[in-house]
Amino acid sequence: MVYNVTEKExxxxxxxxxxxxxSELLDRFAVAEICKGWPLYRDASEWVHYRDxxxxxxxxxxxxxxxxTIDEFIEVSKKGRANGDFIMHRECGTLVDLNQKTGRAIGKMKxxxxxxFNWDGLEFDIDCDNRFIFFCKKNAQGEWKHVYYKVIYEKDRVVPVDGKNVPKFEEKELSKYPYGYRHLGVAQERLGHKCLTNLPTMNNKGYTKMYEAMDTxxxxxxVDKLLEVPK
Structure with a gap:
């Protein structure tokens, strides 16, 4: 059967x-606005705006x-960029689930x-479709902030920069990673990153755990246990 998302609700x-x-519209708009800050600020190295x-x-x-932690992530992002990591993001739409009674929201960004990447002079891109999930809360000043961020990885592909040529990925390497981000994982590993192999995809247990975490x-x-946040 073709790899796919479940047909069940x-x-x-x-x-x-x-x-x-x-009031609901304004809260959801504010949450959607801070979600959009990830691709806009991080991709441009606007670290002060991003941290906020x-x-x-x-x-x-x-x-x-x-x-x-967010501060560790910013530092490792700076180091990666200085070493040549070239990661960008395309936003494909954002919606928000809101509970005003608890002052919490979930941002869902496609x-x-x-x-x-450049392997031995051959340039190529890896595009990975996914959903960014932002766990947000309203603070005492009435501002919405992100508390947790985790991704549901859907599928990835290798894209030739010249329209013709891409490198060969060995199945032995690909099999280490879930189907939703296996090419991305292999390519990032070759840059020297120790990539996680247990992140949520559309057909593993992490998918249902993410939805359980959202409602919780x-x-x-x-949601620390559901998201597997270290103590």
Missing amino acids: VQPKVWSNVNGNQ LFTDDAYIFTTWSGGV TTITQR WLEGGS
Whole structure:
């Protein structure tokens, strides 16, 4: 069977996600706005603006950085960029689930991670379609901030820069990573990154755990265990 997302409903509980009163609309707009800051600010090295999107103790998961605090992630991002990592993001749409009673929200952003590589003079991109999931809360000043960030990886592909040539990926290397980001994982590993191999994709247990974490967060509960945040 072709790799695909489940046909079953994954989030039967409906939160404030579209329409609603003016207060709900403004809160959802504010959350969507800080979600859009990830691709805009990080891709441009606007680190001060980028840092302001997060709480002091925010925690970030990516393939190549592992699970780290936001400040650690910014530092490793700077080092990676200085060493030649060329990672960009395309936003493909953002919607928000909101619970005003708990002051919490989930930002769901459809994106494509696009990273350029050069292997022995052969340039190519790897595009990885995914969903950025932002766990957000409203602080005492009425500002929305990101507390956790984790990605559901959907599928990736190798794109020739010259329209013709791409390198060969060995199945032995690819099999180390989930199908949703296997080419990206191999290519990032060759840059020297120790990539995570257990991140959520559309057909592993991490997918359902992410939706469980989203509802738990909106209800006001702790999601550290569901997101596998180290103590």
